[in-house]
Amino acid sequence: MEDDVVLSAPLFAEMDPENSRALIESMNPVSFARGDVLFHEGDPGDRLFVIRSGKIKLGRRSSDGRENLLSIQGPGEMFGELSLFDPGPRTATATVVADAELVELAHVELVAWLEQHPTVAKHLLKALAHRLRRTNEALADLVFSDVPGRVAKALLDLATRFGEPTDEGVRVAHDLTQEELAQLVGASRETVNKALADFAARGWVRREGRAVVLLDADRLERRAR
Numbered sequence: 001m002e003d004d005v006v007l008s009a010p011l012f013a014e015m016d017p018e019n020s021r022a023l024i025e026s027m028n029p030v031s032f033a034r035g036d037v038l039f040h041e042g043d044p045g046d047r048l049f050v051i052r053s054g055k056i057k058l059g060r061r062s063s064d065g066r067e068n069l070l071s072i073q074g075p076g077e078m079f080g081e082l083s084l085f086d087p088g089p090r091t092a093t094a095t096v097v098a099d100a101e102l103v104e105l106a107h108v109e110l111v112a113w114l115e116q117h118p119t120v121a122k123h124l125l126k127a128l129a130h131r132l133r134r135t136n137e138a139l140a141d142l143v144f145s146d147v148p149g150r151v152a153k154a155l156l157d158l159a160t161r162f163g164e165p166t167d168e169g170v171r172v173a174h175d176l177t178q179e180e181l182a183q184l185v186g187a188s189r190e191t192v193n194k195a196l197a198d199f200a201a202r203g204w205v206r207r208e209g210r211a212v213v214l215l216d217a218d219r220l221e222r223r224a225r
């Protein structure tokens with residue numbers, strides 16, 4: 001059952017069960033607790049990870065210590081491949097935000113695998129292209145959208161990956177602190193907090209600690225445009 005999640009990663013797309021099994025067996029299972037750092041921006045990178053359960057934040061730090069989150073990754077998602085395709089140091093720091101189980105694959109093993117199974121490269125390219133699209137969109141939002149618009153968009157995006165339907169609406173257990181949510185949106189904690197309080201006052205969301213229930217996703221979507 002748990003392997004089903006790993007098998008949904010781009011690495012395994014269209015792979016027959018026998019090959020998938022062989023690849024999974026060459027991967028090493030690892031577990032981490034909230035707050036653990038898997039690697040730091042600037043470290044040499046020699047492996048990639050696929051998430052089985054939990055959540056990982058990928059972030060960068062400015063020279064004056066401010067943090068920006070590039071992405072929150074969850075089950076079935078993969079990270080740590082950029083330092084393989086473009087040899088160089090890690091482009092971000094990976095930190096656990098919800099206790100996580102992952103499998104890791106050494107870059108050298110992936111290279112050997114790609115030589116034998118070149119079609120896998122097509123799916124990895126697709127995943128990279130998808131990431132570039134998302135990054136372009138996030139960049140445009142930083143320039144063109146206001147903070148409440150970006151908060152609405154971030155909540156909707158988190159809902160597509162971590163949301164659970166309930167009678168009231170989608171419940172998103174994002175596991176992020178207010179500070180982390182602000183780093184994801186690229187704004188101060190105060191401004192993000194104000195936007196969330198405003199959404200709550202309008203009845204669009206209800207806040208529950210490190211989760212939020214989207215009571216009116218249509219309104220949020222309109223606000224995100």
Ligand code: CMP
Pocket residue numbers: 045058070071078079080081082083084089090091092093131135
């Ligand atoms: P690597 O550079 O090896 O280590 C950090 C990882 O963060 C990187 O590989 C990617 O897997 C991931 N990453 C970097 N930039 C982004 C981004 N903009 N969106 C999502 N993931 C990213």
